[in-house]
Amino acid sequence: MKNISDSRLSGLSRYGLLLALLLVVCLLPFWTGQYYLQVFTIAFYYVVLASSWNLIAGYTGQFSLAHHAFAAIGGYASALLVTRSGFPISVGILASLISSTLMGLILGVLCLRMRAIYLAIATWAFAESVRITLSMTYQITRGDLGLAVPKLFLGAGRALACYYLFLGLAVLTVLTIILINHSKMGYYLRAIRDDEIVARVMGINTTRWKIFSFIISSGIAGIAGAFYGHYNGLLTPVMVDFNEMAFIVIMVVIGGIRTIPGPVIGAILIEVLTETFREFGEIRMVVFALAVIAIARLYNEGAMGVVRQLAQRISIKGRHGKV
Amino acid sequence: MLIPACGRNKHDAEVNTIDSTLISQYIIAGIVIGLIYSLMAMGITFIYSIMRIINWSMGEFYMVGGYLQYIIVSRLIGVKVWYIGVILSMIGVFLLGMLVQWLLIKPMFEGNVEKRAEYATIVTISLGVLFVNVAVIGAGPFIYSPPGYSHNTQILTLPLSGTRYVAFIGTIVLLSLFYLFLKKTWLGRALQGAAQNRIGIQTAGINVFRLDQIAFGIGVALAAAAGALLAPEFYLYPKCGNIATMKGFEIIVIAGLGSIPGVLCAGLLLGLIESLGAVFLNPSFRDVYGFLFLLAILAIKPTGLFGETERVA
């Protein structure tokens, strides 16, 4: 089992690398055209979703299949509030945070005593209920017709502003996950994942931390969903389709579950690949599905594992005299 | 009533002809469809009882069974002997299931993979995605309508399509055969033994991995049978397994995992709840009633009506 410290580089070079990467990403819009600007904006959205799901599924061991539902709840809450009452978008975002966190709390409490299998089914049932509700109450949500959402930022610089917004959200999310991981909470969550009974015997309040992980991850997903709605200008229940959840799972598994950079890499990689190879249609999904199966079956650690192994091999070569 | 009256307008005429005929029609329709749904659920719960995993791609095996049946009936043998097509597609999917199990699920038990449930979920979800997209590539997005199996008929007050009637009978036949298999054959009893005590059966000298393979094959074959039987009724298209998955999972949650007779009861219950909800409340929300029931069960008794008692270990 890999420890977080293994992935840490020492001191200056690590910060230097991250800073360089951040600089590159900030300057990206001036390099690529309008099209890839959009693609990366959406990729950052998925980074948020993938990272927050990794927290609850990878690190806490609660394999929730309702993550996309929280994004949808957040999205629709904000959209409906802003459209119907004229409050500014910031109030909408607050409302989405409250609603998705609340739902996360409820679901977390419901799933407390459930074993893995039942948890998966219960969260699946929850997500499907959200989807059906959104679809059926079309007189409020416009269901499958699509809800027009007031747009965030208007005018010429809109695409750029949204890019930086989502980049900021992604960075914030990853930082939050890092903070949690290095804190006591992270330790407790990993203990719960490894063996809940032992954790409880050791005195960890598993109930509290399990619910916490649900609340935090669902809150993050809700905010992301709200911003997504205001970016796209359109929300449909397709957001809560099981396919979206499968997408998140694919991203995290290919990137490397239970690592911090894993979901980031997975989300960006999969999103960019999906868009670049649009013409190939379904073959993309076939390739992704096969990749996930291969990774899960043969090589559990995904892309991050590859990077790590390569790094180790390179470093071993280096130690043997090659400068 | 919290559910908004979508689809009903205050200017519409009220449907006030809820009489005994309509109710009896709905009850019969509910029983028929409920039983057919339970065929799909049976496969899921059977696999669970042996291997303790949930196969999230059961709907896709249903779809594959339907497509196989279509190919066999329309290209090879003709619709008069459609039941042979059902058997053949069951055998085909059985073999496919064994292959999938050998490649993907078996390693789970060889102690190499960390979190079993997580692994099984990831792999079976991806398998579902794989099958659906391969189907789109192979068969195209269009719907296929295999020829109907039989002419229309009537059960008591309910006029019924021939295909649905035949699927109903077919389901009864298959479920009875399955029951006999489990109770009377050596293999069936071995499987029951594996479900009850996996370690015990190994000490009895039985190769439990072989049993796993067969169980998986049987489970998906049952789903394929449902797909083959229902193909002319609900049409064939790559995503037709979605409905099967939904209904199948609703049933196993209501019934509780691992209980085979429970699946039957839950299937009928679901069919009835949906039908009667549609009649007395709002027909647009038909699929919601079963779901609400499922949520209630999950909240109150997560192990289902007939499920095993909670074992935390």
Added chain:
Amino acid sequence: MKRNLNSFVILIAVFFLVSTYHPFPGQAATAKEPVKIGVITPLSPPGDPAAGQLIVRGAKFGAKYVNEEMKGILGGRPIELMVEDDAGTPEKGVAAFRKLATKDKVIAAIGQYHSSVCTALVDVGAEYGIPTFSTGASASIITEKHQVTTFKTHVNDYDRATTWFDFFLSKGWKRIAVLAENTDYGVGLFEATKLIKEERGLKDVEINGIVFDRKVADLTPQLLMLKAWKPNVLLNIGVGDPTYRITKQAYDLGFFPQVPMMGAHDWPARPEYWKNLGAMGQYMMFINYYHPKMGLSPIGEWLKPRFDKEYGEIPTYMAYNAFGQIVLLARAINLAKSDDTKDLIKALEEGSFEFWAKGDVVQFKRLPGARWHNHTSPLQIVQFSKIDQPIEESIILWPPNMKTGEFVSP
């Protein structure tokens, strides 16, 4: 040691950047560079891929006509079609249009079939200033938004509902049952039908409708309810799979054809109708836009034999419509003498264009309500009186001046 990990990651990042490099706009078009037109249409479920396929075929022939017969536009530049699948979902349609607008820089987009998708897409078109054509999407709201980039050469739903309403009244059918799908199209038509009853103050007409989820397979309970209400006619307002399911399940329940059924658009005119329903399809009435007995214009006549030769069936309305739109756009671009979208919009509003039906001339004027930038086609109500009846032999029941026969029932 760590330095090597750094270089590895940097290598990956560079590779990434190189592959996503995209030069800024500002490259002037060279003389023979193709002008790109987007075709955004449903090619997979939950959309209606049969319709999308017809549209793509018609559009491809349109491009062929422009490139071969008209020898290109703007002095020899060919037209290039960029086909995208919207799968009948607004999300996919919006994503596809955004890609076409930013990556491929299309000058216009046609092919819209589903009303919900079109309603979302016209907003994107307005955002980028790209003319957006509805080929088969009929919801009134599409043009009611009065966007300068929205154009439509298809009927609008209010006219559709008026047509069948008038027909029902003429037959003395006062109890109207409705089964409508939960999309802009279904709900819109249902609402329009009720609106007409209100507007005309018809107290003795009763409308009983149920809205259903497109994805639901089994509509037996809904059909049983409507059947018990004993209507005079059932309106089948669905698109794609649901239309067939409603017909089949109503037939199984002894509901149809004992009670007449009206399809809200021309799906029975398509070749796969009889394959999917067989004998069950007899007696179906439906709204039709183009009956082979109506004549074709010169470009329509150009298309018909070539389409037949290539695909083994004569074109239907959707194919003609898509074909006509491409040719129309080419002519408008020539009129505008530029490949700039603003000039194109001006040319579209000022010009008169030959279309595919005989004597049909298209003009896009800024009229009030849903008639904004909307050219509509004539509507008839036809019926299949025999099994396997081809569309040219179907009976035209309405309007009275086109009538060829009486309504038949078993």
